[in-house]
Amino acid sequence: MKKLIAIIWKDVILRFSSPSEWLFFLILPVVFSVILAGGTGAPVDSRVRLVVTDHAQSPLSAQLIAAIEETNSITADVLPQAEAEEEFEDRQAPAYLIIPAELTSEAALNGGVALDLRLLPNNLNGVMVEQTVNTAIWKVSSALRIAASSVEEAERIRPFESEAQRAAYYDAALQAAQQEWDAAPRRMTTVEASTPDQIDYDPQTNSSAGQMITWVIIPLLGISGSFVYERQIGTLRRMLVTPTRKGLYLFSTILGNVLMAMVQMALLVGFGVWVMNIHWGNSPGALAVLLAATALAAAGIGTAMGAFIKTPGQASGVAIMSGMLMALLGGCWYPIELFPPAIQNASLVLPTRWAMDGILDLALRGQGLQAILPHIGVLMGFALVFFAIGVARFRYE
């Protein structure tokens, strides 16, 4: 046990003897997770922004703003005039609507009040805003006209006894007209895509999981490099003339690297939870088992590579290239559903695919240990096969 700990500790010191190792161990995975979480399409409000200054502050102006937003294609931000003008001039919004203080029902009916709508030149969104605002004005003024016509018709049949009775009748008619408008069937709906998206995709979860797997498997594949390095500098030969068994050396080296990978993954999972608000699912135990199986599979491949690779330079190059390729084709960088079906099927021979699928099953699809047992089984299969090859073909000389 003391030798096991000594070998592991030696490997830890060697790995972190250069401060730059922290770059690959933690900093770059975190940076890439954050960048890709934002860069691959975090949920955004796709509605066109209209800044509004409401000098009227009347029920009618509130109705107008509500009617504009009803279309679902425009979001109206009511701001003080100075702030709204600044936003518009900074091109933060393609349109700016000023509702004058004189906006009353009478003025609207008589067409005596002009709304001030300013649009950015040559901007299609501006045109759409103009049409939407006109529609909203027409809708609000229609209710007013209906109420006015109702009052006229009622007065023609039987004159009102007082102005208050007349006003009350007008209010009731207006409310009824507005209710009818609200209940009217929509003639137009806005959709953002022509086909429903079948991909379970959350950019933050996908990027965090993908980057975690990428940055963990590359150093594990690099176990081959540490074996080759020790063979090259003669420390492996020296080890084998001490009373230390070959198996203990191999086991300790592999275990040390797997433990370092587990620590790295724990830090990245923690970063996801506390900084990126990622929900890794409801079964932390299942996630831990899955990640351990992933680390073992990658370590197994690294051990097998160590039996064939001859120089540390080769080991480094092969680990980086194969690690990146496995990450890409395993769905760590882009959802696997974006790849052609042939690639999707071929990627089933990669541990990264099973690891990624397992993590997403836990984190996005809310599944538990039972659902990812096949993933864990396949990953352990990778580990067993490649460890067997690596140990059987391992060259001590």
Next chain:
Amino acid sequence: MAPILEVRNLVKNYGSTAAVKGVSFNIEEGEIFSLLGPNGAGKTTTISVLSTLLAPTSGDVRVGGHSVVSEPMKVRNLIGVVPQEIALYDDLTAHENLIFWGQMYNLSGKTLTDRVQQVLQEIELADRAKDRVRTFSGGMKRRVNIGVGLLHRPRLLFMDEPTVGIDPQSRRAILDSVKALNRQGMTVLYTTHYMEEAQELSDRVGIIDHGELIALGTQNELTRQVGENDALVLEVGEGENVRQLCEAAKSIPGVVESDTSGSTLTIIAPEAEEILAPVIVQANALNVKIHSVAIQEPNLEAVFLHLTGRALRD
């Protein structure tokens, strides 16, 4: 008392290539035994088998009565190995290296700490203990390399050409440390291709060439094999003319052997003074410039030349 090392008909083949061909010798407790031979003679392969790193193709090797084949762990507890290459972790400090290797030799706790401190004193690197090995000179690295082999106080220390590629001062320090270790009772098997090192250190010498042990004994026993011959050693330039001079010297009456190694021409004769003049005449005739001339009493170089017809090569 039984020898601490017994080697019987040791054979080691790499495929169809025989690296060691039936070598046999013993080493007694407390002696320094040198395996002297040119590069590629089979010294490192022999030491690799003796230290359990390689399995012998045939033959038997016992260390302290334990077989290197069937009881390798018992053998490893008895031996220390100083390999030819500097087998250290450059990114660990000298102290960390010694601690790690001490743990590999089953040392722990206070014993480990004390041994590491003692070894650091012995190799005179206590003041640099906390520095990374990467920052050390070649000689300092060699000393740490030796220190690792001493940590567990082995009964038998294998040193495989420990002075290769270092400066004269470090070489002197290493030779002195080998003698000091031997005075403390440690048995040493020392391989080298430097005749002077074998002469200075060894109680007995085995001369190995092409995988065969061609001579074995004390220095007196070995030099007696070449009779009372002297060695005339000439430092000359290199080139085809030197090889012609070497051949021409063989025809001079009284010359027993003649061979070149680099810029050195060695001629064996009963009376070196008597052949000096004819050799100079031959050198002039062949336009070979002689830089220095030395006449040496019979030594291991002469023994090797006598036995193989070749000089010990660098």
